[in-house]
Amino acid sequence: MKVLHVAAEIFPLVKTGGLADVLGALPQALVRAGADVRLLLPGLPAILHGVEMQESVWSIGAIFGAGQVTLRRGTIARSGVTAYVVDAPYLYKRHGNPYLAADGTEWSDNVQRFALLGWVAAHLAAGEFDANWTPDVLHTHDWHAAMACAYVACRPVTGVATVFTVHNLAYQGVFAVEDFHLMHLPSRLMVPSGLEYHGQFSFMKAGLKFAHRVTTVSPSYAREIATEAFGCGLDGVIRARGADVSGILNGVDPGVWNPASDAALAAPYSSGALAGKAVCKAALQKELGLVVDAKAPLFAVVSRLTQQKGLDLLLAAWPLLLQDTLASGAQLVIQGSGDAALEAAFAAAAQAHPGQIAVSLGYDEALAHRVIAGADAMVVPSRFEPCGLTQLYALRYGTVPVVRAVGGLADTVVDANPHHLAQDSATGFLFDAAEPQALVGALRRAIACLRDAPTWARIMLRGMAQDFSWSSAAEQYIALYEDAIRRPK
Ligand code: ADP
Ligand code: GLC
Numbered sequence: 204m205k206v207l208h209v210a211a212e213i214f215p216l217v218k219t220g221g222l223a224d225v226l227g228a229l230p231q232a233l234v235r236a237g238a239d240v241r242l243l244l245p246g247l248p249a250i251l252h253g254v255e256m257q258e259s260v261w262s263i264g265a266i267f268g269a270g271q272v273t274l275r276r277g278t279i280a281r282s283g284v285t286a287y288v289v290d291a292p293y294l295y296k297r298h299g300n301p302y303l304a305a306d307g308t309e310w311s312d313n314v315q316r317f318a319l320l321g322w323v324a325a326h327l328a329a330g331e332f333d334a335n336w337t338p339d340v341l342h343t344h345d346w347h348a349a350m351a352c353a354y355v356a357c358r359p360v361t362g363v364a365t366v367f368t369v370h371n372l373a374y375q376g377v378f379a380v381e382d383f384h385l386m387h388l389p390s391r392l393m394v395p396s397g398l399e400y401h402g403q404f405s406f407m408k409a410g411l412k413f414a415h416r417v418t419t420v421s422p423s424y425a426r427e428i429a430t431e432a433f434g435c436g437l438d439g440v441i442r443a444r445g446a447d448v449s450g451i452l453n454g455v456d457p458g459v460w461n462p463a464s465d466a467a468l469a470a471p472y473s474s475g476a477l478a479g480k481a482v483c484k485a486a487l488q489k490e491l492g493l494v495v496d497a498k499a500p501l502f503a504v505v506s507r508l509t510q511q512k513g514l515d516l517l518l519a520a521w522p523l524l525l526q527d528t529l530a531s532g533a534q535l536v537i538q539g540s541g542d543a544a545l546e547a548a549f550a551a552a553a554q555a556h557p558g559q560i561a562v563s564l565g566y567d568e569a570l571a572h573r574v575i576a577g578a579d580a581m582v583v584p585s586r587f588e589p590c591g592l593t594q595l596y597a598l599r600y601g602t603v604p605v606v607r608a609v610g611g612l613a614d615t616v617v618d619a620n621p622h623h624l625a626q627d628s629a630t631g632f633l634f635d636a637a638e639p640q641a642l643v644g645a646l647r648r649a650i651a652c653l654r655d656a657p658t659w660a661r662i663m664l665r666g667m668a669q670d671f672s673w674s675s676a677a678e679q680y681i682a683l684y685e686d687a688i689r690r691p692k
Contacts (some may be wrong), residue, residue: 204684206233207287207338209243209324211301211317211347213279214459215568216253219300220507221453221592222345222370225420228456229680231282232673236681241336242279243327245320246290248298254279254286261332263323267315267385269293274323274332281458287333289323302347314378317406318386321350328355328363340684342366346376349410350386353398356413357389364687366680367410369419371589372428372435373511376406400436411440415687417448418680420590421611425450433587451680452614453590454673460572460596467572472601474667480576480601487577491561493534500533500650502605503578505571505593508541508549513584513607518548519639520584521560524646533650538563538574576600580632580649584642588612594631598666603659604631605645615671619652619662630666 212218214227230240244250251257257277266272269291276287289295294316297304304310321343323332328351330337341363343351352365383393383404391397397412398404411417419425427433429442441448462480463473469486472479481497488495506512514537524530537549537560546564553562563570575581581597583606590611594604598615606612612633619629632652634645653659 204237204340204681204688205239205241205336205338206340206342206684207241207243207324207328208342208344209320209348209351210344211245211320213242213244213250215281216249217247217301218568219302221590224456224459224592225370225453226344227282227459228454228673229676230284232454232677233680234282234284235674236677238681238684240284241338242284242286243320243324244286244288245301245316246275246288246292246295247301248296250288251290254288257288260287263332266387267291267294267319267322268312269315269319272319272323274327276333287327289320291319294319313376314382315385317347317376318350320348321352321406321409322354322387324348324351325354325358329358329361338363339688340364340366342368342680342684343410343414344368345370346374346406346410349376349406349414352413353388353392353409357392364416364684364691365414366416366418366683366687367414369407369410369417369428369589371511372407372433372437373587375400375408375435375437377403378406379403407437408440411437411444415447415691416683417441417444418683419448419450420453421614422450422452423614424587424589424610427587427610449683451676451683452611452671453592453595454676455592455595455599455671456673460599462576462600465572465576467569468576469573474601474664477601483573483576484579487536487573488534490573491536491563492558493536493561494558496532498532500530500653501536501577501579502533502582502646503536503574503580503602504539504582505574506539506583508539508545510542511586511588513586513637514539514545514549516584516637516639516642517582518545518552520642520646521552523639523643527647529647529654530650533559535560536563536574536578537561538567538570540564540566575602578602579653580605582646583607583612584634584637585609585612586637591615595671598630598669598671601663601667603649603662603666605642605649606631606633607637607642608633608635615669619648624658624661627661627665629662630669631662
């Protein structure tokens with residue numbers, strides 16, 4: 204089975220979040236499961252530079268405002284997976300964030316930048332650009348690649364089955380109707396049953412409407428996005444797709460996230476030899492200027508700082524938590540970047556509580572590993588969470604997750620309530636309401652448990668023993684691909 208994945212990010216070349224981690228691991232897992240997998244990526248500088256042995260496979264010429272577009276083919280060094288790269292300097296030769304300019308606003312030509320990606324995907328899938336390789340399945344990720352599904356649907360029957368994965372429904376790629384003429388799409392699609400969305404048009408809708416199958420990255424999020432509360436205005440479209448929408452949980456790449464072989468850590472450790480974890484905690488406290496104290500409960504966050512992640516709840520919860528003498532001495536590490544107000548609020552909190560709260564603004568992959576290894580507990584208080592990867596990494600690193608019971612967080616963490624503790628199935632702490640008091644309750648339970656060393660050790664070891672492997676996800680995707688090929692609609 205030949206599968207072409209289309210996405211805007213791939214670890215370690217271009218990463219703004221978990222999407223990159225998925226594209227860095229899933230293709231390889233599918234190859235191990237027997238599929239013939241290739242990638243299609245935009246020619247951002249880091250991708251053109253990082254994909255090895257790029258030969259030109261097709262000269263596409265001038266389109267979407269770019270003077271010269273060339274399709275190249277090379278190899279992703281760390282996985283050996285073949286990647287096609289859309290080389291369009293006019294649209295993609297820009298350093299920094301793939302979606303935003305340096306001032307934080309969207310690139311003004313994003314409509315052409317991501318229309319081109321989808322358009323090339325559809326033509327490649329039709330066998331027009333590489334006669335030697337035509338996919339059976341075109342698998343597109345997030346709005347950046349979604350338009351491929353509309354381009355395929357508008358062409359004479361190509362035989363390719365299309366799959367669209369929603370990693371985050373909140374980012375939709377909505378553009379002004381005046382830009383629709385740039386799309387090289389028939390105007391009959393500018394209707395509510397097509398791409399039209401409240402007087403504008405939506406890339407996300409192209410995936411939701413036209414893909415043969417729609418997936419999300421956890422079973423709970425698949426159910427949630429069919430409701431008004433989580434549907435971001437598209438729940439009706441999602442409900443209308445019925446059983447075509449399903450959830451497949453992401454995995455962890457053990458080549459990147461393994462405390463026994465992680466080069467970023469002060470000391471390696473594993474469930475059988477945990478001494479290194481205490482070394483990592485002390486090293487992290489020292490590195491970030493916290494009081495070096497093995498007994499201080501150390502909570503951590505590694506996250507984009509956005510409304511989604513609920514970190515305003517943590518800001519409000521922390522002073523409430525510290526009112527309790529049980530929590531005195533508790534420490535907090537925040538690693539993240541994003542919303543300017545949140546960045547400023549966390550920086551101010553760190554200034555007000557030196558030695559107790561440390562904040563590292565900006566993006567640093569190696570530091571993220573050290574934070575996840577060195578903390579006792581990982582806090583993920585998200586308002587919504589399609590899957591969430593940091594709680595999975597935390598589980599593997601013996602860092603107990605304290606998470607809101609939503610989306611993929613609810614699917615991957617088992618609450619340490621008396622019932623689960625008795626069954627020895629508990630792996631973390633969950634809370635329901637998106638309110639500071641509810642988070643305080645979960646943090647208090649975690650601290651109380653941390654003071655009870657044997658119970659904490661059981662929760663930690665149960666978490667480390669969880670198997671969130673990509674091979675299970677790969678098997679589910681292959682079954683879905685087979686079904687989509689057999690029964691496209
Ligand atoms: P999302 O994709 O919504 O941002 P995930 O939990 O799925 O959330 O994935 C986030 C990924 O980004 C993880 O690999 C996490 O370690 C990483 N990450 C987030 N913020 C930072 C940061 N400031 N520095 C380094 N890595 C980060
Ligand atoms: C999105 C989601 C996150 C998910 C990631 C990878 O960015 O916000 O929950 O883990 O995609 O699928």
